[in-house]
Amino acid sequence: MRIIRFPIYVLRPFERGIKETLGKYSAFIMPGLGFQLPIFQLVRVRDVREHTMDIQPQPVITKDNVEIRVDGVMWVRPHPDEESIKRTFYNIDNWKRAVTQLAMTNLRQEFGDLTLDESLVAREKIADNLQTVLNTYADEWGLTVSKVEIMQIDPPEDIKRAMHKQKTAEQERRAMRLLATGEFEAAEQQKLAMVQRAEGEREASIRVAEGKAEAIRLVNESAQRYFQGNAQALKQMEMTEASLRENAKIVITEHGISPTLLLGSLPVSVQSEDHPSKR
The missing domain is CATH 1.20.5 (Single alpha-helices involved in coiled-coils or other helix-helix interfaces)
Structure with a gap:
C-alpha cells in the first residue's frame, strides 16, 4: 500500500485506490491521472497483482505424535473491484500478515489430522484443503488465495534413518523377489526346452523307424516281383x-x-x- 499526499498523482494499470475526504471514504480511484486537495483529501493505493507469500517453516505434530517441520508458499491478490478494495483497507489492518498467520494455523491443523506416512504423500490434498479454508476468510478481506503449495516436509533425523532402513529392506526384498521370479522363469523355459528336445528326438526316431520299415517293404516287394520263379x-x-x-x-x-x-x-x-x- 502507498499513500499519496500530493495534489496531482498517477495510478498505474495494476493499481486501484480509494480517496478519503476529511477522513471519510469519498471515491474509488482507477488507473490514470488524478487530482486531490491536500490536507483535506488523501489517496490510498493498493497493488492488485498476485503477491507471493511464504509460509515460514514451523513444527507440526502428526496424528501419530511425530513432530515434523513444514513450510510452503501461497499466491494471494486483492480483488480489483471497488468493494473488495475497500475491504482490504477497512476490514483488516495488515492483510498479508493476517493471511500468513491464518495459513500457518490451518497448516498445523491439516497435518494434525494425518499420520506421518499419510502426510508424506498428501501434499496436494493438504494444499487444496488449506486453500479452501483460506479463501473462506480471505473473501471477507477482499482477497483471493489463488494457489497454495507445500514445499518441505522434514521428519526428525531418527525417523529419517528408520525410513531409510525400511526403504532399503523393501528394495532388497523386491530385488530378491525379482531374482526368484527370473530363476523360476528360466527353469520353466529350460523345462520347455527339454520337452521340445525330447519331442524332437522321439519324432526323429519315429521317422527313422518308418524309413527302415519302408525300405524293408520295398525290398520285399522287389524280391517278390523280380526273383519269383528263379529261386532254383x-x-x-x-x-x-x-x-x-x-x-x-x-x-x-x-x-x-x-x-x-x-x-x-x-x-x-x-x-x-x-x-x-x-x-
Missing part, C-alpha cells in the same frame, strides 16, 4: 560258388560252367577231391 537258379549259383571255394570237380561244357549239369535235373552231385562223386 539262384540256389544252383550259390552251390556252384561253394563248390569252387572248396576246390570241387566240375563239368565244363562248350557253354562254360553249367550249374544245370551239376544241379539241374541230372542226378549229379558235386563233391571235393577227398570224396569222389557217385552216380
Whole structure:
C-alpha cells in the first residue's frame, strides 16, 4: 500500500485506490491521472497483482505424535473491484500478515489430522484443503488465495534413518523377489526346452523307424516281383560258388560252367577231391 499526499498523482494499470475526504471514504480511484486537495483529501493505493507469500517453516505434530517441520508458499491478490478494495483497507489492518498467520494455523491443523506416512504423500490434498479454508476468510478481506503449495516436509533425523532402513529392506526384498521370479522363469523355459528336445528326438526316431520299415517293404516287394520263379537258379549259383571255394570237380561244357549239369535235373552231385562223386 502507498499513500499519496500530493495534489496531482498517477495510478498505474495494476493499481486501484480509494480517496478519503476529511477522513471519510469519498471515491474509488482507477488507473490514470488524478487530482486531490491536500490536507483535506488523501489517496490510498493498493497493488492488485498476485503477491507471493511464504509460509515460514514451523513444527507440526502428526496424528501419530511425530513432530515434523513444514513450510510452503501461497499466491494471494486483492480483488480489483471497488468493494473488495475497500475491504482490504477497512476490514483488516495488515492483510498479508493476517493471511500468513491464518495459513500457518490451518497448516498445523491439516497435518494434525494425518499420520506421518499419510502426510508424506498428501501434499496436494493438504494444499487444496488449506486453500479452501483460506479463501473462506480471505473473501471477507477482499482477497483471493489463488494457489497454495507445500514445499518441505522434514521428519526428525531418527525417523529419517528408520525410513531409510525400511526403504532399503523393501528394495532388497523386491530385488530378491525379482531374482526368484527370473530363476523360476528360466527353469520353466529350460523345462520347455527339454520337452521340445525330447519331442524332437522321439519324432526323429519315429521317422527313422518308418524309413527302415519302408525300405524293408520295398525290398520285399522287389524280391517278390523280380526273383519269383528263379529261386532254383539262384540256389544252383550259390552251390556252384561253394563248390569252387572248396576246390570241387566240375563239368565244363562248350557253354562254360553249367550249374544245370551239376544241379539241374541230372542226378549229379558235386563233391571235393577227398570224396569222389557217385552216380
